[in-house]
Amino acid sequence: MPISESDILLDVRALESGYGKIGVLHGVSLQIRAGEMVSLLGPNGAGKTTLLRAISGLLPWSGGDIVFGGRSLKGAGPRETARAGLVHVIEGHRVFTQQTVFDNLLLACYDLPRRERDSRIEEALSYFPEIADKRKNLGGSLSGGQQQMLVVAQGLVRRPRLLMLDEPSAGLAPVLVDRVLAVAGELRRTGTAVLLVEQLVEKALEGSDRVYALAGGRVVLESEAGSPDLPRQIEQAYFGHVVG
Structure with a gap:
């Protein structure tokens, strides 16, 4: 279904990016509406993480454009993109183990007005009762699944317009994967857009509106x-066949 111009929150246009002289993304284009969940699939090495890093300002791009909320992100770094409402939860990100759960969240909203910080933290914790009761505990005392919840909660204190989740299921038990993805679904219903990179294809598609697949740094x-x-289309895409 075509997306009307007024509905587009994120518009990636013919993006070229990579690492030094090594090109990884070759003319990647995708669009996300406000309040939409989109899954980004593909085999290892397809360029999924590179794309998220380029969108969030962690990686420069050599061609194309990224427009978020009607404004180009060219030259913007991670701080600027986060302030614009685009939050990237990085794969394998670790919490500050010697800081409490509350302080981990406080660090994530350090630049917000002081009067807003507590309410933002409580709002983020409301999505994860499992760690809300552990707000005074050290981050290092949490289980792996609880730490992943805390990482997502760190993103939520920013009240993102778009939340990008890179492999949130990595290393988690199935029940915890369901818990994290359920929160993504709740966010979608409240108007937050979600871009989800996930290897568990069936789980990723359960709550998604649309899907893109990458192979060889191109949308296939x-x-x-x-x-x-x-x-069938995903299977073909994973084996490197362009699907019309």
């Missing part, structure tokens, strides 16, 4: 998540 699939032919 764009589809509605409910398309009945989607499993």
